[in-house]
Amino acid sequence: MSKPVLLSSYLSSCGWRVRIVLEVKKIDFEYRPVYLWPDTGEQQSEKFKTINPMGQLPVLLVDGKPISQSVAIMEYLEEKYPEPRMLPADPYLRAKCREVVELLVSGVQPLQSIGLIPILGKVEWKKWADRNITRGFTALEAIFAETAGKYCFGDEVTFADACLVPQVCNAYRFGID
Numbered sequence: 001m002s003k004p005v006l007l008s009s010y011l012s013s014c015g016w017r018v019r020i021v022l023e024v025k026k027i028d029f030e031y032r033p034v035y036l037w038p039d040t041g042e043q044q045s046e047k048f049k050t051i052n053p054m055g056q057l058p059v060l061l062v063d064g065k066p067i068s069q070s071v072a073i074m075e076y077l078e079e080k081y082p083e084p085r086m087l088p089a090d091p092y093l094r095a096k097c098r099e100v101v102e103l104l105v106s107g108v109q110p111l112q113s114i115g116l117i118p119i120l121g122k123v124e125w126k127k128w129a130d131r132n133i134t135r136g137f138t139a140l141e142a143i144f145a146e147t148a149g150k151y152c153f154g155d156e157v158t159f160a161d162a163c164l165v166p167q168v169c170n171a172y173r174f175g176i177d
Contacts, residue, residue, distance in 0.1 A: 004029045005061040007051070009036035009043075013109055013166035014070040015058035020162040021074050025081045071105055074159055086162070088153050097153050100143060100160040104167050108136035112170060126174065133171045140164070 006022065006029055008015030022029050034057055035042040042048055043055045052059050052068040059066050060073045067073050078086055088094045112129035120128055147153050152160035171177075 001063060003027075005032055006030070006058055007032050007034050007061065008058040009034050011036045012057045013170055014056075014105070016166040017105075017159075017162045018058050018060065018070050018073050018077075020157075020165060021077050021086060021159070024086065024157050024162070025077060025084065027077065027081055071101060071159075074162065078159075084156065086156075086158050088156075088158060093147065093153055096143060096147060097158050097160045100140065100152060101163050103136060103139060104160075104163040107139075108133055108167055109170075112174065129174055130176055133167070133174065133176050136167075137171065137176075 004022075004027065006015070006018060008018065008031065010016075010033070019031075034048070036057060043052075043057055049055050051061075051066045054068065056068060058070060058073065059068045060076070061067075062076075067076055074086070088097055112133055116125050116128065119125075144152060149155045151157050152164060
């Protein structure tokens with residue numbers, strides 16, 4: 001069995017969350033950078049779409065077989081490499097952790113994606129991103145008031161942390177506190 005290969009970009013918050021999981025779990029992997037841009041990036045090429053027909057990053061190659069979508073990759077890594085665990089042991093907290101992941105990957109990240117610039121224009125996109133990041137982070141603060149320790153869920157790094165860090169950096173980049 002060969003080591004996993006991560007196809008990603010430093011610009012991809014989705015790829016960043018997978019890299020965090022790989023690093024926390026100390027998994028030896030190969031990183032292959034992919035030039036990322038909405039309409040002209042390498043991920044839009046016909047060659048890349050044979051690996052991921054959606055033309056999105058990240059993709060994890062496992063023995064040459066692709067897994068796409070960051071949460072699917074994270075879940076695969078959790079099952080394949082169970083230690084250290086990145087989901088809380090308690091079923092309720094595990095569900096809340098998954099709620100945070102879903103909130104971030106479906107409710108915040110896509111709504112601030114640079115892929116929306118051609119559709120909305122820069123000014124409207126910035127307003128849209130600001131509104132949705134603020135709304136999502138307000139919801140997160142309410143959850144973390146009940147669950148946080150050193151990290152989002154107690155004192156161990158979880159999937160929630162892996163998803164939160166890239167979005168906090170994006171918020172900072174967009175001037176949102």
